[in-house]
Amino acid sequence: MRWPTDDPERGSTLPFVLVCWLVAALMCFGGIAASDAFLEQQEVQSVCDGAALAAANQADEAAVYAHGVGTELPLTRAAAQAAVADQLADGGVQLDSWSAETDGAEVTVRCTRYVAIAFDWLFLGGEPLERTAVASARAPTLP
Template sequence: MIAALMTFGGIAASDAFLKQVDVQTVCDGAALAAANEVAPVSAYSGNGIALGLPLDQQTATQAIADYLADGGTDLDAWAATTTGVEVTVTCTRNVQIAFGWLFLAGDSLKRTAVASAQAPTL
């Protein structure tokens, strides 16, 4: 009985880890997609692109939404913030893990990842 519980626990922990990696991968891609989108209004006014490619909240948010839609990726929630040169994305997904009925009473496990990326510099 104890050996079975240890085996099931190892499988459940491994599955939870792999689900976390999946969420982190999606979040990393979303951050990169946002960082690679130039804020058109900012790029052509003021200092232009002298200090690097400028990012803004609206452009970053749209780039992330497009990235997630193109990949068919399901997230339960995501949020993005930008400093003008760096974007930070927080992604959340509730997942079912192997033997979750045993260790989580059938509930889902919340997986959250945070990724950030800087805009390319010149």
């Protein structure tokens, strides 16, 4: 049996198959890139959580000796920043920026890191991805 040579539909499946493979590849690459970005965010969040806990445990000794300990430890911005810097240095963690603020009872730490993820050339144009985490901690005491 011979196929007609003037069939306009003949050979039209190859472009469709190529497009399907392209879409599948982009989905795989996107999944890998998203997973990499998620893991980087988890790492930055973990570092930020540890720094916030360290800062919350750094009480203002002068206020403790002068007024005693109430329901929470008195915190100062300078002590919180020193504790965060010490925690980050001890852990060997590289952050691009961080800040520590306190209202006197609770410490809030913001950590930022710019990371290169898998296939960033495809999805980000080769630019690094910003990962920012915020953590708060309070050091309660028993009355």
